[in-house]
Amino acid sequence: MLTASKSSTNAERPVETAAAERPLDDLVASCQAGSRDAQRQLYESCRQRVFRLIVRMVGQREAPDVLQQVFLQVFRELHRFDGRSKFETWLYRITVNEALQQLRRQRRGRWISLVIDLVDHEPNHERHLDYKDLLEHALARLEPDLRALYLLREVEKQSYAEIAKETQTPEGTVASRLNRARQLLKQHLLELGWEQ
Numbered sequence: 001m002l003t004a005s006k007s008s009t010n011a012e013r014p015v016e017t018a019a020a021e022r023p024l025d026d027l028v029a030s031c032q033a034g035s036r037d038a039q040r041q042l043y044e045s046c047r048q049r050v051f052r053l054i055v056r057m058v059g060q061r062e063a064p065d066v067l068q069q070v071f072l073q074v075f076r077e078l079h080r081f082d083g084r085s086k087f088e089t090w091l092y093r094i095t096v097n098e099a100l101q102q103l104r105r106q107r108r109g110r111w112i113s114l115v116i117d118l119v120d121h122e123p124n125h126e127r128h129l130d131y132k133d134l135l136e137h138a139l140a141r142l143e144p145d146l147r148a149l150y151l152l153r154e155v156e157k158q159s160y161a162e163i164a165k166e167t168q169t170p171e172g173t174v175a176s177r178l179n180r181a182r183q184l185l186k187q188h189l190l191e192l193g194w195e196q
Contacts, residue, residue: 024042024045024046024087024088025083025087027041027042028042028078028083028087031078032078032081039075046088047071050067050070050071050091050095051063053092053095053096053151053155053156054067054070054095054098056136056147056151056155057100057103057147057148058099058103058106059140062102066102069098070091070095073094073098074091074094085165089165089166090166092152092156092162092166093167096148096152099144099148100144100145100148104144131194134193135189137188138188138189138194139185141184142184142188145177146177146180148167149174149177149178150178150182150185152166152167153178160175160178
């Protein structure tokens with residue numbers, strides 16, 4: 001009896017491996033058909049990219065909760081995904097919306113002012129921050145909407161058209177807001193002690 005269960009487990013493994021290599025479109029279709037295994041695979045294949053974006057938008061401490069909310073929303077609303085856009089576009093729209101909702105709930109101003117106070121009261125500390133830390137602090141100073149656009153373009157390498165779809169914003173508006181985000185980011189970096 002033990003041998004039979006081992007062989008059935010081994011027989012299932014190649015199916016799982018083959019399913020894990022399926023394209024996102026196939027996983028989405030399987031999820032819409034009710035496959036729990038496909039849901040797990042979809043989560044595993046998208047989790048890291050989504051988490052990376054969330055961390056940059058809301059911070060490390062809040063990111064796990066927002067990630068959970070994103071995927072709860074994804075699986076709750078997946079039946080509405082009709083395939084007219086790429087799945088990643090739809091997923092990023094949900095991610096950005098959930099992150100922005102979290103930022104509205106947080107008292108972000110207090111956290112940002114603590115960062116500013118730290119840098120302002122310890123001028124030598126500025127020199128010890130590497131570029132990545134400076135960039136993270138400067139990004140934290142951007143308005144959430146501008147930060148989301150900047151991250152989608154510069155970190156996730158999405159096109160203006162994809163960002164426009166995800167944020168439901170005209171492409172021209174995306175371009176002008178990205179320009180503003182870049183200008184403000186440069187200004188914040190200079191204020192934090194970045195030297196060109």
